[in-house]
Amino acid sequence: MGTIIAIANQKGGVGKTTSAVNLAASLAVAEKKVLLVDGDPQANATTGLGFSVQEQRKNLYHIMLGECQLQEAILATELEHLQLIPADNNLFGAEVELVEREGRESILLQVLAAEKNNYDFILIDCPPSLGLMTVNALTAADRVIVPMQCEYYSLEGLTSLLNTIEMIRENLNPRLVLAGILLTMFDGRNSLAHRVMEEVRSYFNGQVFETVIPRNVRLSEAPSFGKPALLYDVRSTGSESYLALAQELINRLST
Amino acid sequence: MGTIIAIANQKGGVGKTTSAVNLAASLAVAEKKVLLVDGDPQANATTGLGFSVQEQRKNLYHIMLGECQLQEAILATELEHLQLIPADNNLFGAEVELVEREGRESILLQVLAAEKNNYDFILIDCPPSLGLMTVNALTAADRVIVPMQCEYYSLEGLTSLLNTIEMIRENLNPRLVLAGILLTMFDGRNSLAHRVMEEVRSYFNGQVFETVIPRNVRLSEAPSFGKPALLYDVRSTGSESYLALAQELINRLST
Numbered sequence A, B: 001m002g003t004i005i006a007i008a009n010q011k012g013g014v015g016k017t018t019s020a021v022n023l024a025a026s027l028a029v030a031e032k033k034v035l036l037v038d039g040d041p042q043a044n045a046t047t048g049l050g051f052s053v054q055e056q057r058k059n060l061y062h063i064m065l066g067e068c069q070l071q072e073a074i075l076a077t078e079l080e081h082l083q084l085i086p087a088d089n090n091l092f093g094a095e096v097e098l099v100e101r102e103g104r105e106s107i108l109l110q111v112l113a114a115e116k117n118n119y120d121f122i123l124i125d126c127p128p129s130l131g132l133m134t135v136n137a138l139t140a141a142d143r144v145i146v147p148m149q150c151e152y153y154s155l156e157g158l159t160s161l162l163n164t165i166e167m168i169r170e171n172l173n174p175r176l177v178l179a180g181i182l183l184t185m186f187d188g189r190n191s192l193a194h195r196v197m198e199e200v201r202s203y204f205n206g207q208v209f210e211t212v213i214p215r216n217v218r219l220s221e222a223p224s225f226g227k228p229a230l231l232y233d234v235r236s237t238g239s240e241s242y243l244a245l246a247q248e249l250i251n252r253l254s255t
């Protein structure tokens, strides 16, 4: 039975897509069967894995509007055990189009429930908002990973996100558990980064991944080649940190 | 007659809030009367200027729902010529609450129209989405500034944003003009950054500000003290670059 993991934070640019793509790839090379769902209308996870953004190709937008089955939209990637559900810009409009729909928060849950037996992990990349797409991902998810930069504005937003997760658990999804807070783009030379890291580790004791993702230019170069970091430069510190994260996640979930 | 400027980009973490706060402060010290409107439910511009996020205090949410006048929500800041309209987390819900409202895209235009004579500049910080708040800001605005990191995912999103701006100009706001693309967090040691900068300058010839904002840790430290960079460390490269941007903007608008 697979685990559905939402990768969410309404704060923008904290490394949600970079984490979704590279964690998915790292789990796949650890022989786990993985489905990555691109839930962001920007479709960065789609292009980050080398696919162009096409409205004619079946994607998450069509699935959520009930215009096609999930199976029809699945794309194979360069990694044997990694498959992708792409996104396109039409998802920007989905919020308004689905607002009248009965049970609009649980559309993704229904769509993914049938797939849980076909994968070890289903990862959902979320947009930088607390709108319908993120609510759908948190309602479908068993676990949530919260990437966060070691910066002041990121720290500010953490409490309101954790409140939202609590609200979803109480009203829509009692299974939802925080898998962990993931510190990203960490620059060891920067004293603010150390201060924020210490504050987060002491305040959210035990809920922060041991693995810290360093700032590493290879991680921001890889998507321009349409590849996860482990296919672009596997010896880079960025790629290694996501391989370590995959291992830590597997260990955390099996205890 | 004041100029309304939206600071928008649906890509997250590109420096919208940092640019809104520091450009507003730089214009204020150049003796321009400035109103900064925090249009983001994260309320980062509000905390970046030293105010706590309070739901009881009148803010943009109450103004847009018609529960109070704009004047009632205005806050004075440490800078004589800079005033703020704060935000709070309730704005996350405003999208859904206003979806039925007639003319929902022009609420901010109506609210700000009466104020244009009281300020030289009204800046609006937008959330990382193309939802109702950003549409409202683009409908109210005379100009739009698009902050953008010199990274691949940022470049990807630029075309869809410029298409949205064009759509708003055709359907909702014929006055809307691109003031410029602002390159932010530029790291000269990084070859990807140079490549992206050259691509943007050649493709969007003339529509990119000469001023480039460097990556500078002082810009990310300042908000934790509730101050714009020019009050935290005026000699920093970050603060100086926003002072130069303010000058360039004033020159661009007067020609």
Ligand SMILES: Nc1ncnc2c1ncn2[C@@H]1O[C@H](COP(=O)(O)OP(=O)(O)OP(=O)(O)O)[C@@H](O)[C@H]1O
Residues within 6 Å of the ligand: A011, A012, A013, A014, A015, A016, A017, A018, A019, A040, A044, A126, A127, A128, A184, A185, A186, A213, A214, A215, A216, A217, A219, A220, A221, A223, A238, B010, B011, B012, B013, B128, B149, B151, B152, B153, B154
């Ligand atoms: N560890 C890292 N080191 C260097 N650059 C990184 C790292 N992680 C992410 N980046 C870069 O930082 C930018 C923001 O990351 P990313 O797009 O993954 O964040 P996001 O949270 O998905 O953004 P959004 O809120 O727009 O969805 C991207 O250009 C990405 O390439």
Ligand SMILES: Nc1ncnc2c1ncn2[C@@H]1O[C@H](COP(=O)(O)OP(=O)(O)OP(=O)(O)O)[C@@H](O)[C@H]1O
Residues within 6 Å of the ligand: A010, A011, A012, A013, A128, A149, A151, A152, A153, A154, B011, B012, B013, B014, B015, B016, B017, B018, B019, B040, B044, B126, B127, B128, B184, B185, B186, B213, B214, B215, B216, B217, B219, B220, B221, B238
């Ligand atoms: N030039 C810079 N140098 C260093 N750090 C910066 C710079 N500009 C912004 N930052 C930091 O980068 C992070 C992202 O910037 P900011 O929050 O202003 O972007 P944003 O586009 O407003 O994000 P969002 O999409 O969440 O609204 C913040 O932590 C900020 O302090």
Ligand SMILES: [Mg+2]
Residues within 6 Å of the ligand: A016, A017, A018, A040, A044, A126, A127
């Ligand atoms: Mg993303």
Ligand SMILES: [Mg+2]
Residues within 6 Å of the ligand: B016, B017, B018, B040, B044, B125, B126, B127
């Ligand atoms: Mg912001």
